[in-house]
Amino acid sequence: MDVMSESSGRSKSSLIGLLLLGGVALVAMFLILLQSRGEETAVTPTTAVSGGALPTAIPIMSTVADRPTTSPQNTATPSPPTAVTCQYDASLVADVTVPDDTIMQPGQPFVKTWRVRNTGNCDWAEGTAVVFETGDQMEGPDAVPVSVITPGETVDISIPMTAPLEGGTYSGVWKLRMANGALLDRLLVVRILVPIPTDTAVPPTMTPVPTGTPPIPTVTAVPATPVPPPIVVTGWLGEYFNNTSLNGPSVLVRDDPEINFNWGVGTPSNQVQPDNFSVRWTRSIPFSAGTYTFRVDSDDGVRFWLDGQLIIDEWHIGAGQYEATLTLLDGSHDLRVEYFDGSGLASIRVWWQIASSSTPVPPNVAEADWLGQYYTNPDLLGSPQLIRRDPIIHFDWGTGAPAAGMPSNNFSVLWTRNVQFTQGNYIFTVTVDDGMRLYIDDQLIIDEWQDGSRRTVETRYWLSAGVHSVRVEYYERLANATIQVSWRQ
Incomplete structure (x- = not known):
């Protein structure tokens, strides 16, 4: 009895344990089912369709947050x-x-042509x-197109253009304008001379006479307008303008032996x-x-051309x-100097000196005579008027x-000699x-480069054995002229 009761008790306990485990399992399954249903409800909205149709699930669209992210790669730019x-x-x-200073008749048409190289x-x-x-401008167009060319061409x-009707010197300046609108510094210049018209004939005037007598034409003498004598140019042809841009006819044309002026005010x-x-x-x-x-001392502006090339632009x-x-x-070489004065002091001086000769006397060859170069100015400027050999400077x-x-x-005189x-x-x-x-x-x-009366000066100088170059520069201002050079050991 006791044994059966004990066995029965044990069976009941086992059954209760199994029931409890099964209940726990069912609860767990139910919870899992509820969670699954809840998630489906949260992420899968449905739409009610009239007419008894079954609800259709709307597909879930991927957003940026839903997409997998990747780390950016370091790529070279x-x-x-x-x-x-x-x-x-x-x-x-x-x-x-039409080179510079070409003579054109009044109203004469002409075509100016420059040959230009692309140096860019x-x-x-x-x-x-x-x-x-x-x-x-001389009736020239405001602009003329230029052909397309490559560097070096x-x-x-x-x-x-057309020459003006009035006599005088006329010059115009053109510039190159690139396709982007930039203006180059290179100046293209044309300059012509239009002669001043000579006297025109004066028609005879009729003098009335009494009726019945045929009219007798009489000529009234009209004094001829004096024609200025032609300018003989042995130095510089100077053309002076009453403006700072060399425009219009010149007001004065004259022969200037040298460009060495200090007009002050x-x-x-x-x-x-x-x-x-x-x-x-x-x-x-x-x-x-x-x-x-080539040197220039100027107040105010100056430009200097040599053979059409602008070498000084100030x-x-x-x-x-x-x-x-x-x-x-x-x-022979062509020189052109242009100058303007604004206000105040006005001065201009132009000169040049030879730095080296392409055919010098060899330095180790002595010369018996002096090479004398004589200038018609006191500053050794320009080209010499006379070149000769002088045996001595005395x-x-x-x-x-x-x-x-x-x-x-x-x-002035420049003497040179190898001794x-x-x-x-x-x-x-x-x-x-x-x-x-x-x-x-x-x-x-x-x-002793200064004005002064006759005087004698000496100096001592040590020389090595051999040929040495000796140069003497001399100028005479006024009155008496003397120059003597000698040496002794």
Whole structure:
């Protein structure tokens, strides 16, 4: 009895345990089912459809948050290609037609042609043109298109014009305008001379006479307008304008022996106003082959051309000293100087010196004579009027001239010579009236470059054995002229 009760008790306990485990499992399954149903309800909305149709699930659309994210990759950014910066430039090769100072009759049509080279690093694109800048347009167009050319190529640019009806000197300036609108500094200049018309015939006038007598024509004498004599130019042709831009006909044309003026607050002439005037000087000068330094001292603006090439460009208000060094071939070269004065002081001086000759005397060859170069100004400027060989420098010209064709005052002389010396100390003696300088191997050993009466100066100088170059520079201002040079050991 007890055993059966104990077994029965055990069976009941086991059954209760199984029931409890099954209940827990059912509860767990129910909870899982509820969670699954809840999630489906939350993420799967339904739409009620009329007519008893079953609800249709709306598909879930992926959003940015739903998409898988990836880490950005480090990729190299390609470098942009290097841009080429265009530098536009031009040079004048030649005046193909109508060179400067060509004489044109009043109203005569003509075509000016320049040959220009593209010296920049980019093509001249379509739309490039030559445009009028300043001066006398002479009925020329405002702009002329230019052909497309590559760097290094040349192009001929032609502009039709018509000479003015009034006599005078006329000049116009054009510039190159690139397709992007940029204006180049290169100036294209045309300058012509229109002769002043001569006297025109005066028609006869009829004098009334009594009725019945045939009218007798009588000629009333009209004095002819005096024609100024032609200007004989032996130096610079100077054209003076009463404006600062060289525009219109000149008010004065004259022969200027040299460009060496200090007008101060005055005027070059009664025809020229004291301020806001300009001058153009032109001249052709023969040069021997060599390297030359051209110098300008100006107040105010100045421009200097050599064979059509602008070598000094200082076209602005203010005083200054400027220079340019060029190598020239043997022969004649065209010079043009343009100058303007704004207000206040006015001055302009132009000169040049040879830096080296292409055919120098060998430095180790002694010369028996001096090479004398005689100038018609006191500053050794320009080309010499006379070149000759002088055996010695021992001159006492008094109040006379050193040679035919030379002035008796305001002249200068440059003597050069290679001399053989033995080693030792030398005493160099000069007698001078007015100024002189003595150089040995380009070393200045006596400097008496000043006005003054006759005087004698000595200096000691040691020389090594061999050939040495000796240079003497001399000028005469007024009255007596004397120069003597000697040396002794």
